[in-house]
Amino acid sequence: MTTAPRRPNVLVIQADQFRWDCLGAAGNPDVQTPNLDRLAADGALFTNAFCPLPVCTPSRYSMLSGLYVHQHGAWTNHSTLPPALDTFPRSLRRAGYRTAAVGKMHFTPTYLDVGYDHMALAEQHGPGRYHDDYHRELREAGLAPVLDLLDQEEHLRTQAPASYWETYGSGRSDLPEEWHSTTWIGERAVQELKGWTDSGSHLLHVSFVKPHHPFDPPAGWDEMYHPDDLSPLPGWTERVPEADRGHQHGYFDYGGLTEPVLRRVMAHYYATISQLDHQIGRLLDQLQASGLYDDTLIVFTSDHGEYLGFHHLLLKWGPMYDPVAKVPLIVKFPVGSTGTSRRAEVDDALISLVDIAPTVLSACGVAPAQPLPGLDLAEPRVVRRCVFAENRTGDGIVFMARSATHKLLLHSGVSGALTDAASAGTPAGVHGLSPATTSAAARGSRDALYALMTDPFELHNRIDDHAHADQAEHLRSELANWMLFETPTPTYLDENAPQIDAENVPPEDQTALADHRTYFESKATGQSS
Template sequence: MKEFQNLLIIMSDEHNPKMLGCAGNEIVETPNLDALAARGTRFRSAYCTSPVCIPARASFAVGKYIHQIGYADNADAYDGAVPSWHHKLRDRGHNVTSIGKLHFKLTGEDHGFTEEIIPMHIIEGKGDLMGLVRSDLPVRKGAYKMANMAGPGESQYTFYDREIAARAQVWLREAARKHADKPWVLFVSFVAPHFPLTAPPQHFYKYYDRDLPLPKLYRKEERPTHPYLVDYRGSFNYDDYFDEDKLKRALAGYYGLCSFLDENIGLVLKALGDAGLADDTRVMYTSDHGDNLGSRGMWGKSTMFEEASGVPLIVAGPGIEPGKVVDTPVSHVDAYPFILRSVGETDPALTTGFPGVSLEDIADGAKPDRNVLTEYHGMGSSTGAFMIRHEQYKYVYYVDYPPQLFDLAADPEELHDRATDPRYASVLRECHARLLRICDPHDVDRMVRERQSELLAANGGREAVIARGDLGFSPPPGAPVVFD
């Protein structure tokens, strides 16, 4: 085995970490990802840094938390100004190629890649301006697309993912050999299972043609009434457009897209093996964030529940222990040192001042004295939200609303908020003190709101951005832009 390896990073979009066979799901079929987990290490408690596309992807690139770098919402995308692991590896002679969705600001900016192949960036360099409106939240008109487009067929996104998979196979079979002098990184970024929930028929019907359970706490009388969740459901009012059949079609569509994603990942991994590169290449699979998938009456992301802030995270290949499952909480910031180290860049100066601990070290048993952080400042929220994991506890602090506390050991489905339970008072205090060691949430909230106010004013103010409308979802390269 070579001392250092190539690295294939595969990222999906909005993949709920519970929707994997290897995570114990008995409905969703993901044989290729299950096989990857069997020959590698899976992190059971992995989190994004922000449960929405643009901040999550900016943070993954830069290796720091949102409050450290900005890029806090879907109208403020990464522009290459803060050096990324792409920049640092390219500057040291590595080929670093991306294929697929990036969701950065503009084509033509230097994001650090040697080459960007069919990249998806934000609309007009502006993205989702409605997310800048953080009070008297507007109702998102694009929500109807969730119900009306759920079903069997092809969409702009499934066509785009097929092209991403094809380009990745070609790159591995033809371009990789040209960069044998130094380890390369190939970043392959799919859009499934992000809505529209239109899934190829062979995947859709394997789920639609069977009884599917209702999402957790889906019935209106079951839904928790914390004001943050009420705000989000009121702005992203997907359920206003659902009836019983449309709900089932949405679930079957999402499950089908998970299997479609798995099929495309299988094609890429087969090409890696057919090209004779598997023994010299590490593989990382993750998603930018998860999806609530109807639980508690919510769809999309933007919450701190495991379904949305949690992410699947698997690493495999040379030097990675097979069949291992790690319970220590990890974050996407931990991918940054892992990526650098995997291709041989071990200079401590590259990671000095960064919050991450290499996934390799944590897999080998390291238990760093730190807490992973997820924060949210975007669409559908009127207040900043900050979550940390401390041991088995999940603590969520809202700048303007009461906190939440969940004991994941006793309550892994997060059914019971313990924040007001006197038996957990000392845990609540300890968790808040630990959050303050990372950042002051009020200072961060103030900083983010100032930036959002500037962007809102620069784009004509509240009425102008609401009149511009809701994207629903970003179109892939070459597709028409349609606001609602």
């Protein structure tokens, strides 16, 4: 009698607001990430991975469900993933996996069931911090993350001292290292891994709060980097470009963001990354000590990126430029799987976080409950012409369509493109748009096209440059095709939805229903009942 091979374990490690190039493996010369670098040496490093929306909760729901935001409908940090939509944790749980989550999930309600049997939460923003395990334990210990509270709670931010504004929310944490969220999450994740056995299959989702602002490493870590030793990352400008002036007051006033101040911010941002990397090293060491490392699928990523000086901006409020739309992504495949050959590979293909769900399910031999738009990253080379993202602003939706050479940011006019495509019955219909239809005046002045091969830092808007008109039309066509044909919004179905309580509503009786159907069908076919 032969026994079926044991399914791989799955470890998903997620950071928050982690800029894609802040990894040694990605070529950053300053930040120290030895553990993530060794993970990349055992797997595939994807250097063109993008989030579907650069905001925490919508991006997390997309990763879990494998659906784009316009498909799952949870557009903001205060939103709920519809229970009728499946997730890869739910699929694995149905398949017999033991599932758990540790850290920041950013769900509403806080302990929303997306497929995890057990959740030990450390939240940061919104009501979750007043429900979670971490803050309850902090209170029992008589502690409070004061800097984090001043940064995250808008009604408290006005009471922040001048030093908070001068440092752009960076500095030493007011918590000892053992109570810092990164340590708390890492310790509980290690304990979960210690409970893994050879007799079952496990999924653990570990989600760190950091390096999300405030950039507040604990004592010791805060002195790891000296500002004078750091260099601004590519895309830093001495002032906010004219096109971005409307975004410069999203959180801080960037008038005081000089290069020395930026380097001080970077020193603390990098320190939170190195502290996080240390905890990831503990997770990898535990898997190796238990003999489970080789047979575990490990994914490391972030929900969105961070400007960190790009266009003289910080954080994530503003246009979907690459530093905020791109995310780090490392996938280490289990031994013997299709993806094993991807060891120590650097892949620049266009990738989306919606690819994680089909990748995990495929590695575990579990079929998705519904068709998913993403791709299996175990394949030798993912081929995608464009990658897409979307976001809501105060006056509508912004779309991003990005190829290997160009990026289109469309704030208005997409309805016209979609209407043309739909009326033509084919995405090719949008190629017929006249130059007048695509003028800046018709679309709105905030639309943008960037020629990334010659303008990698997205400083020169070519939307009205006739030399790039074909590329603009091509990306508009790709966007229309994606919205209308490739990723339609799922139809919500719940056969057991609540009904009114009234005498004329028949009870749920399948026998009576079948008898009723037989009667009418017999009449329709001319037979007697």
